[in-house]
Amino acid sequence: MLHIRVVTTPGLTGRLLDRLAELPGIHNLIVLEGAARPSGDAVFFDVDHSAANPVFQALRGLSLDRDGAVTVEQVDASLTSTVGAGTDAGLSAREDAPVWEMVEATIRGGAVYSLSFYILIAVGAGGLSAQRAIWRRRGARRPILPPGSPS
Numbered sequence: 001m002l003h004i005r006v007v008t009t010p011g012l013t014g015r016l017l018d019r020l021a022e023l024p025g026i027h028n029l030i031v032l033e034g035a036a037r038p039s040g041d042a043v044f045f046d047v048d049h050s051a052a053n054p055v056f057q058a059l060r061g062l063s064l065d066r067d068g069a070v071t072v073e074q075v076d077a078s079l080t081s082t083v084g085a086g087t088d089a090g091l092s093a094r095e096d097a098p099v100w101e102m103v104e105a106t107i108r109g110g111a112v113y114s115l116s117f118y119i120l121i122a123v124g125a126g127g128l129s130a131q132r133a134i135w136r137r138r139g140a141r142r143p144i145l146p147p148g149s150p151s
Contacts (some may be wrong), residue, residue, distance in 0.1 A: 007069040013041040025051025056101040
């Protein structure tokens with residue numbers, strides 16, 4: 001689950017709440033009118049991982065990524081279960097779907113890849129080069145398939 005905080009101008013808060021009401025996977029919606037300074041509203045809510053990408057698209061669609069402030073936190077632990085009202089218990093397999101906004105934010109934030117990542121890339125590239133060399137030696141342009149496999 002993700003915890004999202006949005007600071008918006010009072011004129012956008014109603015549109016934001018209408019849009020969030022249309023989206024699944026949103027829990028614990030809190031609106032604090034006039035809480036942001038100099039003038040603005042604070043909106044807090046939790047969202048399931050499986051529903052996060054459409055929520056971020058909606059926030060961008062309202063230009064809150066430019067005209068407001070949006071922060072996202074990963075919820076590591078929760079004492080309450082959100083399965084129930086508005087959530088399908090069968091979505092647990094989709095919880096592993098990537099939240100693309102968070103992937104992009106990590107990349108923009110200067111994520112550093114580990115040495116093992118570069119080794120994996122090098123081994124993969126080496127394997128492809130070796131496979132191409134084998135194909136050239138055999139004169140084949142396509143991989144050799146085992147007997148009985150579709151061509």
